[in-house]
Amino acid sequence: MMRMIKRLFLMLIASMLFLCACGETERKVAEDNLVVIGMSQVGAESDWRVANSESMKEAFSEKNGYRLLFDDARQKQENQFTSIRRFIQQRVDYIVVMPISEDGWESVLEEARDAGIPVIVVDRRVNVGDGSLVTAHVGADFYAEGTSAVKWIEKNYANRDRVNIVHIRGTMGSTAQIGRTGALTAAFRNHTNWNLIKEMDGDFTQAKTYEVMRDYLESSSVKPVIDVVYCENDNEAFGAIDALEEAGYKCGDGGVAVISFDATHDGLVACRDGKIALEVECNPLLGPLAESVVRTMEEGGVPEKNQNVEESIFLPEDITDELLESRGY
Numbered sequence: 103m104m105r106m107i108k109r110l111f112l113m114l115i116a117s118m119l120f121l122c123a124c125g126e127t128e129r130k131v132a133e134d135n136l137v138v139i140g141m142s143q144v145g146a147e148s149d150w151r152v153a154n155s156e157s158m159k160e161a162f163s164e165k166n167g168y169r170l171l172f173d174d175a176r177q178k179q180e181n182q183f184t185s186i187r188r189f190i191q192q193r194v195d196y197i198v199v200m201p202i203s204e205d206g207w208e209s210v211l212e213e214a215r216d217a218g219i220p221v222i223v224v225d226r227r228v229n230v231g232d233g234s235l236v237t238a239h240v241g242a243d244f245y246a247e248g249t250s251a252v253k254w255i256e257k258n259y260a261n262r263d264r265v266n267i268v269h270i271r272g273t274m275g276s277t278a279q280i281g282r283t284g285a286l287t288a289a290f291r292n293h294t295n296w297n298l299i300k301e302m303d304g305d306f307t308q309a310k311t312y313e314v315m316r317d318y319l320e321s322s323s324v325k326p327v328i329d330v331v332y333c334e335n336d337n338e339a340f341g342a343i344d345a346l347e348e349a350g351y352k353c354g355d356g357g358v359a360v361i362s363f364d365a366t367h368d369g370l371v372a373c374r375d376g377k378i379a380l381e382v383e384c385n386p387l388l389g390p391l392a393e394s395v396v397r398t399m400e401e402g403g404v405p406e407k408n409q410n411v412e413e414s415i416f417l418p419e420d421i422t423d424e425l426l427e428s429r430g431y
């Protein structure tokens with residue numbers, strides 16, 4: 103009998119402790135009245151990405167009413183899955199994810215939905231059959247960006263019998279790569295004089311692009327004639343320019359036309375200096391838009407399902423000191 107009473111007493115204490123612990127988490131959130139955001143970022147592979155992280159952190163700051171749990175996935179989708187599962191356990195209010203690549207998200211997003219946590223996808227997209235797994239998406243139209251670049255090539259190489267193009271792809275399977283590559287691939291079908299002399303993976307990084315471009319140029323028995331290098335972001339452009347110049351190519355007027363995406367500060371400077379022929383903007387300052395999705399929901403509204411940011415293109419002659427100073431990245 104005594105043993106049973108003791109066991110019941112211990113069970114009572116244990117459940118009281120458990121209830122206190124739960125109450126503690128809830129009370130903490132309620133006390134400071136902050137909305138808890140679990141955020142999974144791709145990594146820090148590019149200048150664009152760094153600016154994007156800063157924008158997200160600023161938008162979801164304490165002064166704006168948020169407690170941000172920020173996780174850097176170091177370019178690995180597996181790490182994103184792990185952090186999202188942790189956010190679910192922590193019972194965050196919202197999950198914000200900048201996905202590395204489009205595929206493979208079903209299971210983890212189903213888990214978030216089952217836990218009743220809205221998921222906001224920022225920048226790239228996820229490819230899921232069930233659209234209800236994503237509450238809203240905020241980002242760019244990457245195919246439209248690629249189309250802007252293609253139009254520039256069409257205009258500037260209109261009367262050429264042959265246009266030799268090197269293509270450096272971004273992270274394979276990411277929306278940015280799929281869109282920008284897609285626009286170029288479609289253009290090849292319409293221009294029989296466009297000649298794809300080499301296609302390589304730069305993974306959106308300067309180091310990898312420098313390496314693959316250097317290896318390609320070093321391994322060619324005859325120095326390739328290159329008209330255009332289509333890089334899928336600024337860091338790839340920087341790596342390509344370094345390797346091209348080392349191999350004796352001139353980038354810019356009368357030489358190789360390097361095309362780039364992002365239009366970050368350093369990309370625009372390289373464009374103003376004539377080394378990048380065209381900058382197609384990709385705006386990383388997505389924090390305010392993503393935050394407005396959460397705010398709408400906090401106020402009981404329904405956010406727009408898809409929001410694309412406005413973007414433009416820049417040519418060397420467009421880039422003034424005032425323009426450089428006016429931009430936030």
Ligand code: AHR
Nearest residue numbers: 148150151278306335384
């Ligand atoms: O998804 C956006 C792309 O990812 C940017 O163009 C690139 O710089 C980044 O790493």
